[in-house]
Amino acid sequence: MLLNTISFKHMLTNLISPRHTKMVSNLLLAGLLTACANTADTPSQSEVADQQALEQAWAEFYATLGDVEQQFRDSSIYQRDPQHRIEAYELLSAITNAAMSGAISGGDGSYPHFRNLLDPGKRIGIDNPDTYYRAANVSNKDGENVYIITGNRGTTADFLLELFEAANPQGAVSVLDDNHMTFDANGNFSVTLSKDQVPGNWMELPLQQQDLIVIARYTHANWDKESAGNIHIKRVGSEGIASKPSSAAALTERIHNATSMVKRQGTFWPDFADKISWLPENTLISFRPTGDIGILGQYNSLGHYDLQDDEAMIIKLPEIESDYNGLHTMNYWAASPDWVNTQSSVSWGRNGKAQAYKSADGFYYIVASPKDPGIQDWLDTSSTPTGVLMLRIQSGVDDKVITSTTPETKLVKLRELRQHLPADIPMFDAAQRKQQLISRQQHAAKRYQTW
Numbered sequence: 001m002l003l004n005t006i007s008f009k010h011m012l013t014n015l016i017s018p019r020h021t022k023m024v025s026n027l028l029l030a031g032l033l034t035a036c037a038n039t040a041d042t043p044s045q046s047e048v049a050d051q052q053a054l055e056q057a058w059a060e061f062y063a064t065l066g067d068v069e070q071q072f073r074d075s076s077i078y079q080r081d082p083q084h085r086i087e088a089y090e091l092l093s094a095i096t097n098a099a100m101s102g103a104i105s106g107g108d109g110s111y112p113h114f115r116n117l118l119d120p121g122k123r124i125g126i127d128n129p130d131t132y133y134r135a136a137n138v139s140n141k142d143g144e145n146v147y148i149i150t151g152n153r154g155t156t157a158d159f160l161l162e163l164f165e166a167a168n169p170q171g172a173v174s175v176l177d178d179n180h181m182t183f184d185a186n187g188n189f190s191v192t193l194s195k196d197q198v199p200g201n202w203m204e205l206p207l208q209q210q211d212l213i214v215i216a217r218y219t220h221a222n223w224d225k226e227s228a229g230n231i232h233i234k235r236v237g238s239e240g241i242a243s244k245p246s247s248a249a250a251l252t253e254r255i256h257n258a259t260s261m262v263k264r265q266g267t268f269w270p271d272f273a274d275k276i277s278w279l280p281e282n283t284l285i286s287f288r289p290t291g292d293i294g295i296l297g298q299y300n301s302l303g304h305y306d307l308q309d310d311e312a313m314i315i316k317l318p319e320i321e322s323d324y325n326g327l328h329t330m331n332y333w334a335a336s337p338d339w340v341n342t343q344s345s346v347s348w349g350r351n352g353k354a355q356a357y358k359s360a361d362g363f364y365y366i367v368a369s370p371k372d373p374g375i376q377d378w379l380d381t382s383s384t385p386t387g388v389l390m391l392r393i394q395s396g397v398d399d400k401v402i403t404s405t406t407p408e409t410k411l412v413k414l415r416e417l418r419q420h421l422p423a424d425i426p427m428f429d430a431a432q433r434k435q436q437l438i439s440r441q442q443h444a445a446k447r448y449q450t451w
Contacts (some may be wrong), residue, residue: 050248075270103258109139124390129339143207153187154229157221163341167260305330312369316408325349
């Protein structure tokens, strides 16, 4: 029809005088546009309502970001020092990124895929530099969805799967760790997510109207010798079936999930930091269960520090029987520093097979300080002059033993450090420190192909 119209327009152009040509062209164009408009589908009332709800949800999401920004600026953390004011906006950016890529763009669970949940560019929520976090969106609103997760265990010290509510990722709906999974001789596995239990590796996928998120955690104790496996997910019945266009209602729900996630950050982290600041400075609390804010079967100790350039804090840790023990620094916003390019984390235990050196007396000695202390196991606090130390014990832990354990700390002058350490603690020169940092960078490049 368009070709015929153009030919007709060309014929009229030859017949009509030049001064009338433009007027006729405009009339023809107006007629074409009117004809096209008349053939367009008129949206139903429900479609109009869905579109309005989508627009309102998007506006609420951005308004919530503004509210959280103000909550951050009003918090005691923001007033702490210039660095934490900068890091408030780093956190806000990371939260926005996580909400966009996860809750909104991660899909509704019809055709799920595992994505990077956290990475060197998204450091939020007490992120652990030793852990490779992957996540996929799932749902089971009619109780009929079944998902199959397949992959390889890899060689990391610990591996587990968790299921959370997408809008409120606090308190796992169900958990499956590697100590309760079966693998083939090559470390391959298959896990079923469904409402009803099935033989083999299984996680409960409850019937509920909220969207869910399944998280895979590969935790490294030795970066040089361990590597994460691969992981994939599919919804049973989606194979070979073309996807349908997104609906306004489904996208609206995912935006609401993102808004709920962001809104929670505005009060949780300032409150978290205030509670930490009540603790005595440069000390660590006894280990206690993470509970409903993290991994079931994980135990944590933490404390806050304020170290001057001529000071160092010695952290003395016992051998603890578990799959993984780790220690790292973070700011009061509970975000790790640039751990790829900073010596800001050390794993210990596993009878000396983790990163830290096991002294002849059976203990591990890790030193936190702004300046390099010249020993192997160092936590560089220069990028976070005042901050938080976080310790994790994961999987295979004796509850009675670990909850009665308190890490020992000692604040000393840097120049007197060697007087307070066993004689066998390895010294480290500038060349060794550079190689240590290169190893971190190489491991991160291998762990994350992109971020």
